[in-house]
Amino acid sequence: MSEVIVITSGKGGVGKTTTTANVGTGLAKLGKKVVLIDTDIGLRNLDVVMGLENRIVYNLVDVVEGSCRPKQAMIKDKKYSNLFLLPSAQTRDKTSVTPEQMKALTDELREDFDYIILDCPAGIEQGFKNAIAGADRALIVTTPEVSAIRDADRIIGLLESEDFKQIHLIVNRIRMDMVKKGDMMSVEDVLDILAIDLIGVVPDDESIVVATNEGEPVVNKPTQAGKAFENICRRVDGEEVPFMEFQPDGFFKKLANLFKRGY
């Protein structure tokens, strides 16, 4: 059975696109057939995070308008032959696609894929409505910040009013050293406020920046964030995976990092 998952947050810059790339790649790694759809029309980004920007011929709007078939627009991943990207259009705007067209497209793709993952634009306007139209479930990405959590709460409210049954939370960019000092809300604090089920916690990790620089999802790398995304994928796929404990770097680790960085 195939599933359509929308990855959304309300606020911009909390890690939706990075999450989409990593959850998609992670699921492909588990052997699932996956297509990622960048629904952020006008602000195309998922292609660069995946490192596939040079291979784009057709895009989402071309598919929806019938200028090409979905298969023609889909780009195969560099590493996994069961992972595809349907890029967004860069020179059009959100109104080029309607929720009905998006639903028709995702329904069509269900026949060929195990997971259809939609990278939702920030905001709650047309782009958001397009992205959620055909989705079965939602992963909400937030960071432990007042503004991101407030927007996540709004998004959860909107999804609930659209009768979404499965809404899960990913707490991104947590810094355990700050949580320990009391200077950052903990995962428990965030859950207490948002009152939805947690599906993953991703630590603030430099490896994400490096991975994005290289156009290579972090889930392919042996890092804390990579492991965290891997766990999220297994949970998405229905497996029970215990939540990992993130340890802030100890004294010796910090010292080692100091030498490694050369300052």
Add this chain to the structure above:
Amino acid sequence: MGFMDAFFRKRSSGSKAKDRLKLVLVSDRANCSPDTMEMIKNDIIQVISKYMEIDTQGLDIQITQTASEGGNGNVPAIYANIPIKEMKKGSR
């Protein structure tokens, strides 16, 4: 954080953030402006004043979250704490 700060530490910014969020979300979720709240408050005072004398100073009305009876998460609820001074004669 210096040595002395450990003793004279103010409330952590994390818990401040949580408290601020809780407050802002209550009004967000209820989709209710402070003006509307004030109007609701005044109407409640009016209605209750018909039957009893109440302490308008000690009055506290707010929208909070409460677990829904259906068991599906939290729902907004109006909580009113209205101190009664005296029952009005002939109110029964």
